[in-house]
Amino acid sequence: MRESIPKIGVYVCHCGTNISGKVDVDAVSQYAATLPNVETARNFKFMCSNPGQQLVIDDIKEKGLNRVVVASCSPRMHEKTFRKACQTAGINPYYFQMACIREHDSWVTEDPDQATKKAKDLVRGAVFRVTHHQQLTSRVVDINPNVLVIGGGIAGMQAALDIADGGKKVYLVEREPSIGGNMSKFDKTFPTLDCAACISTPKLVAVGQHENIELMTYSEVIDVSGFVGNFKIKIKQKPRYVDADKCTGCGVCSEKCPSKVLSEFDHELTNRKAIYTPFPQSVPNTRVIDADHCIYFKKNRCRLCEKFCEANAIDFEQKEKIVEVDVGSVIIATGFETFDPVTISQYGFGRFPEVYTSIQFERINNATGPTSGKILTKDGRKPESVAIVHCVGSRDKNHMKYCSRVCCMYSMKFAHLVHEKTGAEVYEFYIDIRSPGKGYEEFYNRVQEEGTHFIRGKVAQITDIVDSPEDRGKLVVVAEDTLARKVRRIPVDMVVLSVGLKPSSGIEDIVRMVGISLDSDGWINELHPKLGPLATPSDGIFVAGCCQGPKDIPDSVAQGQGAAGEALSLISRGKLEIEASVANIDPEKCMGCRQCEDVCFYGAISLNPVSFVCEVNEAICKGCGNCTATCPNKAIELKHFNNDEILAEMEGILFNFDKFQGDFNQDEIKPDIIEPV
């Protein structure tokens, strides 16, 4: 359906000086007024402001406009704002078109004349296009109030607890046998030095006991389909080989198990058994059998755990299970893993026993760690001197170019702990100290006052070559002290490599499933770096914690709570309007070749076996246009992006107005200057 005579209003935004600093906005609006079907053309300081929107509304009502073009920022910023304004004034919201003259023009064009010319081109394209727009109606869908949280670290646990406390059902999926994440490995937390276990264990217990949280540990999300408000999730539950309903967590099986495996939780500083829980406070406390290292699974004998289990909980026959759940929104909180410093071979990690990663040093300091919290070398000595090397893997173009944000602070926490526990000399080798946070700078001062030696210089080498008698039996840390302008060679007993944070493995699979993207460093791209930090371009998919970028515990908790708020806000809306721009298949033209089905990421297309034509499930279609471009019979039309609209826009942009002599408002412009390809 189309209004018989289009009457277009064009509004050019200054965006402060963001646009008007480069683009001559007066010239653009004056030019726009000469274009065909344009009834009125204006420019305004901030079109997105209330008076700006009111301008559009008033013009529609007073001048009888039936099409609106706003030339301002990207449609990602404000398309919704102006569509709503159109709707308020009583015209179909899809009778609106946006010309992006900020991101695509004023921000990226140096020459003001060129920028103005380009703005005119873009406005002309939008004006030509909007005359072809059709009335479309958005669909309204119900929102399923259940929420899926992926990842049971501190961010995921916090999000799950807040949603569950709000009375909604949460499925919390964690791939490890226990929730708790990286935080449960830590000893003290900076800068307040409160014990990580003391503050996180109660959360683990609360998650485990909450009636609204369905905890799925040792499980992985393998498929996400559907759309905001109505996601279908497939979860793979790996076999624990232990019946969770029967296991009492007594631990006799682990005592009796003869198989020894390097502990992942202690980062290979200790051994665990093949039947185990990662740590004593694990939630759930149900053991799990690691089939790769279990003697029964490898050699078909042993079964000692089964023999000694009084609860009869061991079940070697358990199989992998696929569970399907329906949710309305998803919170991704997959966290981080630490950088493996083996590739920086000059630091000797793996070669010298006394070189540790920071996460190993957390375990050493932790009361449940390999030395029960005592700082001791592998041969049991109390160190007299300890070096802490900052920025291992971070701020390094060979590895990760970004700053991992938490390393300076945890390194200084280590300095404090080493002083307190051993009285040893501590040398911090740093590039810059970064301590932005409440009480962080004060903590830096405190550690300096405790007598920590701060040496500004990137460590070149860690070696056991003996150059002078005091080097004997030590590791020598070599660095150029860039403040004193000399090379330091400092013999120490222990070296801690403050390794950076990188995204958890498997994050690629998760983002592919939900249809979002990663940035160049591998972290999840949020919707907007400032104003949409927890949302993603995929509606109903939220992020929290380190999966979006390195952050410390307070920030992760804040994001967990924020994401919970986003999910709860979505749920309380109850119903949701969905974009009307979806694909439509003409059954007369479709020959049932199913090529469209193959290219649809969202699983929105299926073949109707009776009529043998493909059909689009409009509730699932995201309007990406893949099928439209693929269809060999041109049977598919993407609403709001049909051929008429796109060709008219191209025609408008490419139109050579320098050579055009006539009057736009006469019928001289042929609608088919460009033949459809």
Added chain:
Amino acid sequence: MIMRYGFFPGCSYKGAAGYKESTEAVCRELGIELAEIKDWNCCGATSYWSTQDLKSYVLPARTMALAEKQGFTEIANICNACYSTLRKALTRLDEDGELKEKVNLALHEEGLEFTGNLKIRHFMEILVNDFDADEIKKHVKTDLAEFVVAPYYGCQLNRPWGDIDDTINPVLMDRLIKALGAKPLTNYSAKTECCGAAHMVAHSDSCVVLNRRIVKDAVEKGADTICTLCPLCQFNVDASQAGNKSVNMPVIFFTQLMGLAFGLGKNDLMLNKLLTPFKMAV
């Protein structure tokens, strides 16, 4: 089957203490033909790069162009400096078409053309990667089980590329030493510390200090000998011990070690040419 490689001996091959003799003997034993590139010239070594730009590329390019003309696809080197000079020239000429054109203009005078279609390799790497360790083991006649060998790689073998091995802690030669039945000193931290190369001539005081670290680390960790794969490394590390009576660490070539394991004779190994006398502890 005889394995055949184009061979660039470099200027120090003949003069080095028994390198030529032992390499030839090992090749005879294993059935390897190192076919010398006819009319090769000096690679220019490291010092030429910093003073002459174009000419420093023409020198290695000429040798490589000769190899191409003579039908070789791979050049075996026995010197770290030759190896890295040829590889550097190859990489740079591959990236810089303009430079390659200029170099070829010079080479055309002789009717030569450098295309860059060949591979630069070190003979030690060839032995480890092209030959099965079990094949080498078959030739071992002397039991070296108690013989601890410190593998000294020098700094130029694998830097900056880091493709054939780790740049700081390489292990290629350790594998060869193991195949020969000897014990590689696996915790030898000085294995890639610099020997000073040609600076030994102009700045011998500073370079002797560097070389003494290389020797000392081997002594402290209980090595019987240091094993090298470059004439200049061997000479520097060996000569640095002159006048220091407290240490006595022989520095041999990897081909001499192979000769020892294969039970080859005195004339094949020329161990008498070493400055620090070599006595088998076993």
